[in-house]
Amino acid sequence: xxxxxxxxxxxxxxxxxxxxRSVSQWAAFTLLxxxxxxxxxxxxxxxxxVISQGASAINWEFLTTAPRNLAREGGxxxxxxxxxxxxxxxxxxxxxxxLGSAIWLSEYAWKGWWLRAIRVGVNTLAGVPSIVFxxxxxxxxxxxxxxxxxxxxxxxxxxxxxxxxxxxxSEEALRAVPRSFREGALALGATRWYMIRTVVLPTAIPGIxxxxxxxxxxxxxxxxxxxxxxxxxxxxNPWPHSLFEKxxxxxxxxxxxxxxxxxxxxxxHIQYGTVFxxxxxxxxxxxxxxxxRSRVRRKKAW
Amino acid sequence: xxxxxxxxxxxxxxxxxxRNVDRYxxxxxxxxxxxxxxxxxxxxxxxxxxxxxxxxxVPEELGTIQxxxxxxxxxxxxxxxxxRWSPASYKHQxxxxxxxxxxxxxxxxxxxxxxxPFGLSAAIFVGExxxxxxxxxxxxxxxxxxxxxxxVYGFFGLIVIAPWVxxxxxxxxxxxxxxxxxILSIMALPTIASLAEDxxxxxxxTYREASLALGATKWQTIWxxxxxxxxSGIIGAAILGMGRAVGETMAVLLVAGNSxxxxxxxxxxxxPLTAGIALDMAESVHYSAHYHALFALxxxxxxxxxxxxxxxxxFHVRLLxxxxxxxx
Amino acid sequence: xxxxxxxxxxxxxxxxxxxxxxTRASVKRTFHGETIIDVWNLDFFYGKNQVLQDVSLGIxxxxxxxxxxxxGCGKSTLLRTLNRMYEVxxxxxxxxxxxxxxxxxxxxxxxxxRHKIGMVFQRPNPFPKSIFDxxxxxxxxxxxxxxxxxxxxxxxxxxxxALWDEVKDRLKDSAFSLSGGQQQRLCIAxxxxxxxxxxxxxxxxSALDPKASDRIEHTARELAEELTVIIVTHNLQQAGRxxxxxxxxxxxxxxAEFGPTKSVFEAPEDERxxxxxxxxxx
Numbered sequence: 001x002x003x004x005x006x007x008x009x010x011x012x013x014x015x016x017x018x019x020x021r022s023v024s025q026w027a028a029f030t031l032l033x034x035x036x037x038x039x040x041x042x043x044x045x046x047x048x049x050v051i052s053q054g055a056s057a058i059n060w061e062f063l064t065t066a067p068r069n070l071a072r073e074g075g076x077x078x079x080x081x082x083x084x085x086x087x088x089x090x091x092x093x094x095x096x097x098x099l100g101s102a103i104w105l106s107e108y109a110w111k112g113w114w115l116r117a118i119r120v121g122v123n124t125l126a127g128v129p130s131i132v133f134x135x136x137x138x139x140x141x142x143x144x145x146x147x148x149x150x151x152x153x154x155x156x157x158x159x160x161x162x163x164x165x166x167x168x169x170s171e172e173a174l175r176a177v178p179r180s181f182r183e184g185a186l187a188l189g190a191t192r193w194y195m196i197r198t199v200v201l202p203t204a205i206p207g208i209x210x211x212x213x214x215x216x217x218x219x220x221x222x223x224x225x226x227x228x229x230x231x232x233x234x235x236x237n238p239w240p241h242s243l244f245e246k247x248x249x250x251x252x253x254x255x256x257x258x259x260x261x262x263x264x265x266x267x268x269h270i271q272y273g274t275v276f277x278x279x280x281x282x283x284x285x286x287x288x289x290x291x292x293r294s295r296v297r298r299k300k301a302w
Numbered sequence: 303x304x305x306x307x308x309x310x311x312x313x314x315x316x317x318x319x320x321r322n323v324d325r326y327x328x329x330x331x332x333x334x335x336x337x338x339x340x341x342x343x344x345x346x347x348x349x350x351x352x353x354x355x356x357x358x359x360v361p362e363e364l365g366t367i368q369x370x371x372x373x374x375x376x377x378x379x380x381x382x383x384x385x386r387w388s389p390a391s392y393k394h395q396x397x398x399x400x401x402x403x404x405x406x407x408x409x410x411x412x413x414x415x416x417x418x419p420f421g422l423s424a425a426i427f428v429g430e431x432x433x434x435x436x437x438x439x440x441x442x443x444x445x446x447x448x449x450x451x452x453x454v455y456g457f458f459g460l461i462v463i464a465p466w467v468x469x470x471x472x473x474x475x476x477x478x479x480x481x482x483x484x485i486l487s488i489m490a491l492p493t494i495a496s497l498a499e500d501x502x503x504x505x506x507x508t509y510r511e512a513s514l515a516l517g518a519t520k521w522q523t524i525w526x527x528x529x530x531x532x533x534s535g536i537i538g539a540a541i542l543g544m545g546r547a548v549g550e551t552m553a554v555l556l557v558a559g560n561s562x563x564x565x566x567x568x569x570x571x572x573x574p575l576t577a578g579i580a581l582d583m584a585e586s587v588h589y590s591a592h593y594h595a596l597f598a599l600x601x602x603x604x605x606x607x608x609x610x611x612x613x614x615x616x617f618h619v620r621l622l623x624x625x626x627x628x629x630x
Numbered sequence: 631x632x633x634x635x636x637x638x639x640x641x642x643x644x645x646x647x648x649x650x651x652x653t654r655a656s657v658k659r660t661f662h663g664e665t666i667i668d669v670w671n672l673d674f675f676y677g678k679n680q681v682l683q684d685v686s687l688g689i690x691x692x693x694x695x696x697x698x699x700x701x702g703c704g705k706s707t708l709l710r711t712l713n714r715m716y717e718v719x720x721x722x723x724x725x726x727x728x729x730x731x732x733x734x735x736x737x738x739x740x741x742x743x744r745h746k747i748g749m750v751f752q753r754p755n756p757f758p759k760s761i762f763d764x765x766x767x768x769x770x771x772x773x774x775x776x777x778x779x780x781x782x783x784x785x786x787x788x789x790x791x792a793l794w795d796e797v798k799d800r801l802k803d804s805a806f807s808l809s810g811g812q813q814q815r816l817c818i819a820x821x822x823x824x825x826x827x828x829x830x831x832x833x834x835x836s837a838l839d840p841k842a843s844d845r846i847e848h849t850a851r852e853l854a855e856e857l858t859v860i861i862v863t864h865n866l867q868q869a870g871r872x873x874x875x876x877x878x879x880x881x882x883x884x885x886a887e888f889g890p891t892k893s894v895f896e897a898p899e900d901e902r903x904x905x906x907x908x909x910x911x912x
Contacts, residue, residue: 018519021519021521021522022519024521025519025520025521025522028521028525029427029431029521031423032423032424032426032427032431033427033431033432034423035419035420035423035424035427036420036423036424036425036426036427036428036432036440036495038420038424038491039420039421039424039440039443039444039447039491039492039495040443042447042488042491043443043446043447046450046454046458049458049462050454096331097331097334099331100327100328100330100331100332100334101328101331101332101334101335103328103331104325104328104329104331104332105332107328108324108325108328108329109332110720111720114329117336118332118333118335118336121335121336121338121339122335123611123615124339124608124611125335125338125339125342126611127545127549127607127608127610127611128339128342128549128604128607128608129548129549129550129551129576129603129604129607130549130551131549131551131576131579131580131600131603132342132346132549132600132603132604132607133342134579134580134583135345135346135349135579135583135596135597135600136341136342136345136346138583139345139346139349139597140341140345160338160342163334163335163338164335167335178755180751180753180755181755181757181758182718183715183718183751183755184751184755184756184757184817184820185757185767186715186718186744187713187715187744187748187749187751187821188744188745188748188767188768188771188820188821188824189741189742189743189744189745189768189771189772189824190741190767190771191324191741192324192325193324194771198767198770199757202758203758217449218449220451221449221450221451221452221453221454222451223451223452223453223551223552224452224551224552224576224580227580227583227584228583228584251451251453251552254453254454254457255453255552258457258460258556259555259556271457275454275457278451278454279450279454282449282450282451283446283449286445286446286449287446290442290445
């Protein structure tokens with residue numbers, strides 16, 4: 001082969017190679033696309049399943065009355081209320097500490113051992129399995145502090161569990177406030193706390209609220225931590241009536257219907273209804289938080 | 303005018319800086335995380351501690367409340383690692399954690415094995431290949447998936463996945479480790495996909511540009527350059543997903559079958575650590591040996607979960623450090 | 631009157647260390663008026679990095695003093711030591727003495743200090759509040775809450791900042807509805823509302839268009855009739871237009887020259903300053 005012929009052959013090989021590479025690239029990308037669809041697919045499927053099976057169980061009676069006849073009939077209203085009280089109470093207990101931690105981490109912390117230790121603490125708490133929180137809640141609130149199996153114990157246990165989420169979200173919201181605001185306030189002779197109170201916090205409130213909503217959404221769906229600290233299935237008085245009494249919540253009611261009740265197959269429509277209500281609440285809360293968050297981000301005038 | 307000093311409004315009370323009270327108030331509030339963690343560690347290990355010494359119980363007195371140390375039985379720390387868990391048997395209680403540890407391991411590895419390919423593909427596709435608007439939708443979808451309560455996943459697994467597994471895999475019951483692994487892989491998917499996407503996104507653009515400038519196709523760039531660079535982050539994502547799977551209770555409780563016998567077969571009915579704790583807690587008597595054994599399970603679970611957490615963090619730090627070094 | 635309560639410090643670099651050459655001795659010049667701030671041997675460090683080296687100067691009372699120099703020479707840092715704003719950065723350290731109203735301001739309460747020495751920043755940074763609330767923020771810190779009493783203070787400050795006419799009908803509007811130049815004048819008004827004796831301006835025009843810049847310069851000159859204005863600028867023409875005296879810092883944080891603007895610009899003593907003014911570097 002002459003030198004020219006060799007050059008031409010090289011060109012041909014390169015083009016061949018390029019074609020092959022684009023074919024394999026196309027194949028790879030298609031595979032990837034299909035693979036990534038799985039996530040969408042499952043979400044869509046689960047939502048569809050919940051709605052189609054559960055919507056039929058929903059009616060006014062279901063949402064406003066208590067379970068009857070060994071939970072085969074009636075509604076889940078006390079459980080809805082129980083969930084609301086438990087979650088709201090948990091948020092009430094956790095928020096002061098979470099916000100305080102976030103403020104310290106974002107505004108006051110000095111570089112050093114304590115800062116690292118607290119960060120490790122928050123991150124580690126985030127990794128503790130929910131049932132371990134249940135065990136600790138049992139040991140601490142139910143037994144050691146003597147609250148007994150009660151709404152209060154459940155609230156406190158859930159509060160511990162929600163701490164990492166609330167701290168992270170609040171800290172993020174605080175850090176999003178531009179530094180220039182802080183400098184402007186300090187240069188006018190404001191003390192640190194005054195500056196935080198009048199400039200940083202008001203600006204960060206939307207983000208903090210979004211974080212609370214997310215925390216609430218997570219707490220509402222939890223079963224394991226409250227299983228032996230707060231809940232009971234088939235109580236004589238299922239309506240939440242005291243801080244020191246047991247309560248029924250949505251997720252635990254579902255668990256009870258499946259595992260505790262002897263009539264697993266007869267209560268199917270109640271199960272679907274419970275799942276429906278739970279999913280509606282959780283999805284709405286999350287969507288609200290997500291939309292709110294993106295609106296706040298876009299609206300920023302600075 | 304200049305000599306008098308500038309006009310100061312007579313009612314301005316110029317505030318002086320106080321002692322740093324506010325700083326310390328918030329510091330104390332911030333300590334709550336460490337306090338909570340300390341409480342958790344204390345209770346779990348304190349209540350599991352009896353097993354470190356020789357735990358004494360009387361087999362005949364099962365069912366009555368007993369403080370450990372008052373009676374005798376051949377139960378020691380090493381019994382925790384036997385392969386039989388029968389806390390309620392008459393003559394001799396068995397508190398072996400091994401069946402549950404094995405179950406947890408089987409389910410977790412299977413779940414991650416299934417979740418990582420899909421999660422990684424999704425991360426690559428959305429981050430590098432797909433159109434821009436897909437990314438926001440994707441992140442939202444992942445957030446919503448992650449927000450589904452675990453008991454709903456469990457219910458879904460029980461009603462939909464278990465029968466499907468039973469029919470298609472020729473097993474007696476759909477409630478087995480494999481179904482649990484399937485469900486867990488869906489649950490871990492958002493974590494893995496989201497973190498993998500972050501890891502890929504963190505690879506500097508200069509790498510992509512350099513590779514493309516050399517004539518590599520996009521796919522070759524991804525496969526040979528991006529993924530290796532982001533490997534620390536991707537491994538960290540996988541481990542964090544594992545951590546989530548290990549700690550999951552309600553979903554596996556409903557679908558894994560919960561037989562306490564040791565089995566190495568994923569398609570058998572098995573009981574992971576989390577389900578083990580949840581199931582027995584309702585039946586055990588306060589402060590009995592059974593009670594302490596459950597806390598020992600909890601301690602094991604906590605150790606595993608925290609180790610995963612710490613490992614994932616380590617990989618994440620490696621990723622960050624690599625970025626720093628390479629950029630500088 | 632600035633009362634000297636302790637024995638005079640060595641006045642010039644030459645007195646402190648006879649080895650220092652004559653160029654540096656000219657750093658301290660006496661003025662016909664009095665000085666309002668005396669900086670003595672200021673060294674500044676960010677961690678291990680020394681940003682200001684042994685800076686000594688006396689800022690004359692009233693009028694505009696400009697601090698100039700090439701990028702990175704430490705002029706903003708010098709400005710920020712005057713109201714202790716550098717403290718927001720961890721690892722920043724200042725040694726030396728800065729005498730203001732008879733006390734070393736490096737050692738006194740920064741919160742009280744900052745109401746006497748106000749600051750306007752490079753980029754306008756109004757709070758996400760209304761125009762009125764922005765200006766009223768300062769007085770409110772010090773306990774003045776009554777709206778009727780705040781209103782005249784706010785109006786006065788806005789007048790002095792040459793912004794009143796443009797906003798008097800929309801005090802309740804958000805501060806962000808103003809243009810960049812207006813926001814900066816709002817920040818000036820905000821600083822003026824607590825009646826400071828000194829106003830520090832850190833390159834206040836760098837984010838603004840020439841017309842807005844012009845108005846700020848004009849305002850600065852007007853304000854200088856009642857209080858002292860210290861302005862950092864990298865714009866030689868601006869310094870020439872606006873200031874009565876000028877300090878030139880060089881790379882590394884060394885104060886090369888300080889004196890009345892006309893003298894420094896026309897006949898600088900330090901050759902490096904002459905180079906800088908010619909535009910040969912910086």
